[in-house]
Every structure is written in C-alpha cells, then in structure tokens.
Amino acid sequence: QEGYELWLDYKKIQDTTVKKKYASFLNNIELIGNSSTIQAIKDELQLARTGFEFENSDPSGNSKLIIGIQSNLPSSLKSQIDTENLGNEGYTITSLNNKETIVISGNSDVALLYGTFGLLREMQQKNDISNLNIEEKPKIQKRVLNHWDNLDRTVERGYAGFSIWDWHLLPELIKPEYKDYARANAAIGINGTVLTNVNSNALILTPHYIEKVKALAEVFRPYGIQVYLTARFSAPIELGDLDTADPLDEDVKKWWKNIADEIYSEIPDFGGFLVKADSEGQPGPFQYDRTHVDGANMLAEAVAPYDGIIMWRAFVYSEEDPDDRAKQAYDQFIPYDGKFADNVLVQVKNGAIDFQPREPFHPMFGAMPDTPLMMEFQITQEYLGFSSHLVFLPKLYEEVLDEDTFSDGENSPVAKVIDGTNSNKKLTGIAGVANIGTEKNWTGHPFGQANWYGFGRLAWDPYMDSKDIAKEWLKINFSNEENFVKPMTDLLIESREAVVNYMTPLGLHHIMATSHHYGPGPWVDDLGRPEWNPVYYHKADKNGIGFDRTSSGSDALSQYAKPIEEKYSSPETTPEKYLLWFHHLAWEYEMKNGKTLWDNIALHYQTGVEQVEEMQATWEEMEPYVNEREFEKTSMLLEIQLKEAKWWRDACLSYFQQFSNMELPEGVPEPE
Ligand code: GCW
Numbered sequence: 082q083e084g085y086e087l088w089l090d091y092k093k094i095q096d097t098t099v100k101k102k103y104a105s106f107l108n109n110i111e112l113i114g115n116s117s118t119i120q121a122i123k124d125e126l127q128l129a130r131t132g133f134e135f136e137n138s139d140p141s142g143n144s145k146l147i148i149g150i151q152s153n154l155p156s157s158l159k160s161q162i163d164t165e166n167l168g169n170e171g172y173t174i175t176s177l178n179n180k181e182t183i184v185i186s187g188n189s190d191v192a193l194l195y196g197t198f199g200l201l202r203e204m205q206q207k208n209d210i211s212n213l214n215i216e217e218k219p220k221i222q223k224r225v226l227n228h229w230d231n232l233d234r235t236v237e238r239g240y241a242g243f244s245i246w247d248w249h250l251l252p253e254l255i256k257p258e259y260k261d262y263a264r265a266n267a268a269i270g271i272n273g274t275v276l277t278n279v280n281s282n283a284l285i286l287t288p289h290y291i292e293k294v295k296a297l298a299e300v301f302r303p304y305g306i307q308v309y310l311t312a313r314f315s316a317p318i319e320l321g322d323l324d325t326a327d328p329l330d331e332d333v334k335k336w337w338k339n340i341a342d343e344i345y346s347e348i349p350d351f352g353g354f355l356v357k358a359d360s361e362g363q364p365g366p367f368q369y370d371r372t373h374v375d376g377a378n379m380l381a382e383a384v385a386p387y388d389g390i391i392m393w394r395a396f397v398y399s400e401e402d403p404d405d406r407a408k409q410a411y412d413q414f415i416p417y418d419g420k421f422a423d424n425v426l427v428q429v430k431n432g433a434i435d436f437q438p439r440e441p442f443h444p445m446f447g448a449m450p451d452t453p454l455m456m457e458f459q460i461t462q463e464y465l466g467f468s469s470h471l472v473f474l475p476k477l478y479e480e481v482l483d484e485d486t487f488s489d490g491e492n493s494p495v496a497k498v499i500d501g502t503n504s505n506k507k508l509t510g511i512a513g514v515a516n517i518g519t520e521k522n523w524t525g526h527p528f529g530q531a532n533w534y535g536f537g538r539l540a541w542d543p544y545m546d547s548k549d550i551a552k553e554w555l556k557i558n559f560s561n562e563e564n565f566v567k568p569m570t571d572l573l574i575e576s577r578e579a580v581v582n583y584m585t586p587l588g589l590h591h592i593m594a595t596s597h598h599y600g601p602g603p604w605v606d607d608l609g610r611p612e613w614n615p616v617y618y619h620k621a622d623k624n625g626i627g628f629d630r631t632s633s634g635s636d637a638l639s640q641y642a643k644p645i646e647e648k649y650s651s652p653e654t655t656p657e658k659y660l661l662w663f664h665h666l667a668w669e670y671e672m673k674n675g676k677t678l679w680d681n682i683a684l685h686y687q688t689g690v691e692q693v694e695e696m697q698a699t700w701e702e703m704e705p706y707v708n709e710r711e712f713e714k715t716s717m718l719l720e721i722q723l724k725e726a727k728w729w730r731d732a733c734l735s736y737f738q739q740f741s742n743m744e745l746p747e748g749v750p751e752p753e
Contacts, residue, residue, distance in 0.1 A: 106145065108130070121267075158182075164187055239517075248293055270540065298351070311354065426454070453510070472580045473551060516529050531573065579696065583693070588659045600728060626737065628661065630662065
C-alpha cells in the first residue's frame, strides 16, 4: 500500500553504523508516565523500531533514551533540562551524560509525543543525533484541519475519494485509519480537526451524530487532537425546535447553550464551532438584521464555560455589491474590530478572492489589530489542478506568510499577525482545508501528501523555509541521497510558479471553468451573478487586460497599508506577479524586460508548459530512488499535467488574442 503510511513509514535503515547508533537509543528506552498519550508514544516507538529493523540490534554501550515531563525526570537530569518557557506543547531533545543519554522532555505528555516524533523525524532523515540540542514550541495555538466533508461522505472540493469519516458505521466501527490519521497529524503538530463541511448540515448536532463524533474524539485524544464541528446557523429552526435563529433571541441563545452542554457532557475537550454564515447562501445573522458580531458572540457564549472557541469565517461576498468582490470581506468586518468575544477567531482566507494559484495577501491581515485573525489556507487543490497536478503548496503558504502588512511599521509580515506577535494576541490559529479522502494514499496524487505535511509544519512554525520542508518530506518519504533530494527540492519549489505561469500569470485570477473550477474558462460571461464570471476578473477588451483596483478603479488597493498602497498604485512599481490584479493595462504596455504586456503573458504561459516538461525530465531520472508504482503513477500524472498546461496556454492565448490582435511572440507555438 504505497503511500498509506504517509510520513510515518519507518523504512529499514541500511547504513550499519547509523543503524547501530540509532538502535542503541531506541533499544533502551525509559518512558516515564502513565497515560493514553504515553501509551501512544510507546506504540509509536515500537513501530519505529520494527520498521527501522532495530529489533535484533544489540543494545550496545550505555546509550539510553529517557522520555518524561520535566518534573518527573530523575533529579540528576532535572537541573539540566529547562522547560520553563516551553508552554504546554513545546519540547526539548537533549544529549547529556557525555552524549550517552538523549532526553526528551516538556511540560505535558503531548509535548513528549511531539518530542518523540521530533526525534523520529531526525532518524527518518538519517540526521546526526550524536549531539542534540533541540528546543521547539509551536508559535500558533490552534493548528487545525478543516474537512469539507458531508454526512453522506461526499467531500466538497475533495479529489481523493470519499470522506474518511464513516458515519454509517460509527460509533461501533473504529477504522484503523482514524488512529493513523491522528498519528500523522500529531507527527506534524496539528492539534485540531473540524470534521464537517462549512456548508453545514444541522444533523451533526443531534445526539445520534454526537455519539459518533465522541468515538472519533476518543481515538484522537491521546494524540492531542481536539475535535470541532461546523454549526449551521439555522439549526434551531431546522432541527424543529424554534421558529427563529435570531442570535439575540433568548430562546435561541438557550438552544445553543443546551447544544453546547450536551456536546461537552460527551466530549469534555470539544474544541468548538467553525461557522460559515451569510456567505454563498448559508444562513446567518443578517436575516434578522443582526451582525457578524451578534452571531459569533452568541455562539461564543455557549462554549465559553468549557474553553471552547468559535472560528467565524470572513469568506463573505454578495451580489448586491458587485463593484469589487475583493473588497467586501474587509468592508464588512473592519468596523467590528475589537467587538468580538475573547474566544472568537475570525478565519480569513489567504487572499481576498478565493484560493487562487496566486493572490496578494488578504487586506484584513494587519487591519484588525484588536481581533484575533486565523489564517485559512486550502490544501485541497480546488483551483490548482485537483489531485492531478503536482504543486507544492508550502511555497505558496510561505509567500503569503512572508508578505509585509506594514500594520505595525515595516517588518510586520502576515506570519506575525497570525502568530499574535503583532498587537499581542492571546488567541491564535491557522486552518488548512484538507486534501484527504479514502484513496489508499489519502491524497490521490502521491505528492499531495507533501502539502498536508507542509501545512502542518508551517502551522507549527510559520517562519519555516518551504525549501527545508520540501527537503524533509523528500528525505522521509523517498531517499536522502543528494542526487535525489537536490533536484527534487528544486522541482517542488518551482512547481508552484509553474502552475501560476500556465494558469494565471501576472496577477490574472479566477479564470477557471464554471463551478468545478477545473481547466480554463476565461470566456465565461453568462453566469447569474456578475462576480462569478471570469470576464469580471480579467476585463480583457481591445484596450487591454486586468482589474483596476487603484483609485481610478475599485480602489481595493486603499484597504492595504500606505506603503503598499503607494507602491502598487503605479504599474511601474507594482511587483509584476501582481500586475493585472491591480491594473488594467494596454496590450502594448511595456514591461521591465522591454517586451509588451501581450508578449509577456504569452511567454509566461509558454514558460509554464516548459516548466512541466522540466519536471517530467527530472522525474525520469528519479526512478532508482522511488518505488515502481509511485514512480509510474507520478509519471502518468505529470503527463496529464503537461497536456493540461498546454490546454491552459492554448485556450487562454486564443481567447485573449481576439482582443489583443497581436501575433504570438517567438517561442510560443500557435494553438493546436
Ligand atoms: O472556494 C469556494 C468553493 C466552495 C466553498 C467556498 C467556501 C465550502 O468553491 O466550494 O464552500 O469557497 O470557502 O466557503
């Protein structure tokens, strides 16, 4: 079952010296404590020893691995390990006693679990473990996956089979997948999961389902993973109890409190609710002339006694304000800065439109100093070729996290808004819309796993370099040989730019085909709402192309801090990657390389195609390092990706050419 083990495939260690060294520690373990989490650590170490094939290695020398929370360590070690600033989840891995002892410590059993995974990760990469001095703690508190999974097991925007939650057979049938899911997530530090779709079904809140949710929560608990659910705003009506869902109505408040009481009596560590309200037809407080704050705070009050949180989504736009969809969330939310209850996080997508191959960061980041904002990334590739295209998303996440918001002067990157450094936030969070399903390898594309992995690593530390994440994942999954790791790291890193080039170069966006969003559809202009049509976003005509978001256009640019607004208000100083996001320019507009805009668009599309060809060429060389089936599967998928990159190029260029009326530049073939 290639790929099922994800990053917890403890492969046989070939090098005998390395093997001996590692085995000397893993064959002599002192694990202090007694809890289901300690048991999980024990189980994991056993799996690792079996997989690495350490079982028959002699426990030579005096090497020893000691795992225990700081206050429980033997007194000779206690003074040498400082966990004071590690919080509940941080850990240390330290070599002591002339490097003969490795100590994993922290302040809770879950911290020890994270530390254990940390050490195993070193071993999976064949790193030198002779002098360890690792200190790690997560920079973001709530690190959660969002499953857009429906109760009938279809997955909205899911491209890897059906939902892994088998509601029909729960709570009695506990699939081994549930535990493996928990292990995989804990290994990368994910500590929460929203089981249900944001387009929510109220039934999940009934006792019949809560019993099933409870069964999952019990599997996840030892692994430090909290369960959350989506709350359908109209549930009090739909479940037949009330005739209103008005958040200020006393009966409605009481209804939600009851629901919370019921859930917490079954699942004491339940995380809380994620809510999509007044967005794309979902019910919400607007119907009662109430605000986002009224809605969110009412729910927040229901879960507050149990330390639960509400994640209230800011993905809102309506047809009544068709001027520029990109501006709407900001306009709706900014007036409420500081008004949300302490246990509310406002969950904001990384960009203002919708999970495009490239978007500038969402202007809400940095504009709500008194409201904790939670990042929402999409791991599933809705607009990026589903599970057929190889795109390494940590590169995209990193780009967003690194962007300077200037909210607190220079050097206020989005990462600092999210991790609470800016404006000193008490509650912090980050979410990734999962790409997980019933496919044997969880994600369909063998490389889709890297995006789940990378999301987890960045959720733990949003300052990590995506290149390091790529290397880690490649070494763990395939091989640590330089001839593999080097070219494949380059391939992964470049894959993100490739998809931007062949789909939406130079700031183009939302030109995908209708509703399923697969493949090109820039010509679509007849959908019911203006902002659903690609023509609304590219605005190509004989005068040029692009969305003017400067003061002469929609002025969305003014939602950003002054230094950005000033810089981007002129096309000359706008980063070219965002050019057509902010400007409508003539086809003849001369770009930095001296060529026209038209030529540049065409050349970007062509470059995208060539980049996929390069990916293929690199992959061909990798056969010795990967198993046959994954090699074949990836080769075939790259073939699809190449075909579709050409499809994108040819379709978009033929369509835009009607307006530009210009020849294709040299090097760009005529569409077939
Ligand atoms: O990206 C869009 C998707 C919808 C999704 C919505 C959202 C869950 O096309 O499928 O609904 O965003 O994020 O709420």
